Amino acid sequence: MKVLTLTVVLAATLATAACGGGDGSGPLTVYSGREEELVAPLFEMFTEATGIDVEVRYGDSAELAAAINEEGGNSPADVFFAQDPGSLGAVDAELTELPTDVLDRVDRRFRDDGGRWVGTSGRSRVLVYNTDALSEADLPGSVFDLTDPVWKGRIGIAPTNASFQAFVTAMRLAAGDERTRAWLEGLKANDPKTYEKNTPIVEAVAAGEVDVGLVNHYYLYLVREEQPAAPIANHFFDPADPGALVSVAGAGALASSNQPDDAQRFVEFLLSEEAQRFYVEDAEEAEYPLVAGIPAAEGLPPIEQLQGPDVDLSSFGGELASTIEMLRETGYLT
């Protein structure tokens, strides 16, 4: 009997707690692979600006992409807001083309060739380093120099992480497969330590576990939140070096959406001055705004200077399989 009472109470509490799991006709539904801790204010700003309510499903970008594919055209999602071009590319069959005036707000290199998704903020690959162990002058201008034996046992990488794989893809496209393979083999000979993601690399650099790490620039700021005194700094590679790849987080609207206008408005909002300034002024992680005329946060080199290698982000999805194969053959992945 007690069990029964308990069940009724539970069910009632849950009905209240789960309230709002609507059927998609009301509020706009966004699948967000971007972390709630970082982007939640953006959704509030959108509702405030447009009066459109938003429901957000947070998760891992690639897992959400897998879910959208398994939903097979029945997705409750109206918009997919993802961490990387790869996840967006994986669902591009489910996305609808965005209008040119939305796409044109962003430099051609930061959007899909077919116009199905657009970059909303930028991040540069950097070499994060421990400032107790090294100074800026000790650091190489090119990522190719990391094969020098002086770096033996001192480098942290995340070969299973999408951001590292995208960087290797960029290197393949910019410098060719042969040179990339040679670099991977040379790096391997330097016994790099592997981590699962960017954050643990920056933490390891902060702790002195390794001296340098190949990461995206903004993880530094997240680790500083937790350890304000951490001895870490970002080193930007030379412009046009593959190590200086600038990639994006981005968004696309789903073709199956039953409120396509609102979905488009949301993507448009992410490129509005207000939302772009959010990355500069409020966000703790200091990403690059992508819309022209909005300068990056203080202390960051301007994005125009970071040209990165001359590669097409929207071709990365198709190239990834060859990258993974190469990482397998060189012993980075099983």
Added chain:
Amino acid sequence: MSNGAGRHRPPLLLVLVAGVVVAALLLPLAYLLIRVAGHPARALEILGERGTWRLVWNTAVLVVGVVVAAVLVGVPLAWLVTRTDLPGRRVWAVAGALPLVIPSYVAALCLLGFFGERGLLADLLGIERFPDVTGYWGALAALTLATYPYVFLLAQASLRDLDPSLEEAARGLGIAGWRSFARVTAPAIRPAVGLGALLVALYTLSDFGVVSLMRYDALTRAIYLQYRSLFDRTPAATLALLLVALTAVALVLEARTRRHGRLHRSGPGAARPAPPVPLGRWTAPALAFCTLVTGLFIVLPAAVLVTWLARGVANDRQLEAPWAALVGSVGASGLAALAAILAALPVAVLATRYPSRRTRVLERLAYAGNALPGLVIALSLVFFAARYASPVYQTLALLVFAYVVRFFPQAISGVESSMLRINPRVEEAARGLGRGPLSTLALVTVPLARSGVLAGAALVFLSAMKELPATLLLRPIGFDTLATEIWKLTQVGAYSRASVPALVLIAVSAPFLWLISRDRRLASGTGG
């Protein structure tokens, strides 16, 4: 319905209900077959690769290691706290079960936070650089921590139920000490330990959090890599089917531990507690063993979490009490426990009261999907629900269903183990008095088995509290649990803030251990 025939031919309704339950549990398997059937050539190619078989080997070696470690920790601990005069054995019994409430990914984070190259221990000792603890041994330690309580709890219950007359008889025949343990006690608790080991194996096969944090290349890590980097579903499904094959091996091995199996008392009179074995000069080593186990597996993770919390307070981080997430966790897990027991009952009754080849196969089939990682189960339910059951998609009902699919073995292990200890003659008596099979089940069997039923429910509850991957994809929008809260914060490296929901999860779960480890003499005693 006539009584005599009833023992051999199960009621049709029971068979139907059990059949539907098992069919529902097999949905993930159906999904994997659909995925592989789409590209059979690719699947064969993957099976032909050497890398694939290295993953299988790595996984098998890890499972064997964790099972052995869990038995070596769990069984001695259970024996010490139930059958000896060990000082403070009540306290050790509680502390020994506690690691069950720590999510394995939190355990791995804590072990790394302590033993990591620049972890707390290196700090305390002032050592520049600590040896690397990731890889096989790190994964083994974290998974042993997370799973040995299954063996411990089941062995403890079975030792407590053990009829002391067996050991007394052995003593009468001049068999004592270790030989008595080996000849009498060990065979008697073997089915329970086997079942615990099976739960350990299933957990290890399906775990992703630990092997990822410890950077150990197991099948689950490769499956995640396929989904996350390549968005390629065929290799992921092929590798997942290999996990199912490994599950089948584990099930066959477990079935062999059950062979000599009458577990209920048949003699007259109530069971009495066995007199405790005096430890004598073994007291000190026994205490050292208990201290080591609980120190490593409960004090240490708790200390790391508290250290993070203290760092958060010192750095003035925003520390919030996760009330909504707490309600979400307890609610969803509570419903999952109830649903899992309701689903397990018909299958357990069928398997224990109408044993035949067919019912055994049905019961074993229910385990088939349980070594699959949460992500695979979640995606399979996304596939079926979004296409064929969209009204329940992303509702609490589907989330609860996913928990039942994932944690069914824990429910059925509780129900079955206590049903096996009920003397069927009691049920026969009820039937002889004119009760039908269903009313016998409701009025006699379930009440007698209630401690096992509650234990099974509590196991499911605790597992659902910790579940992450399926929760992320299947929860209703805006529905948070403590596990998703921990994920959200560790994802951005905010460990000090993540320590709050982690400590709340542990504090709220701990009392439920009582349901699992409390005295079972009532149930088995009335069976005699």
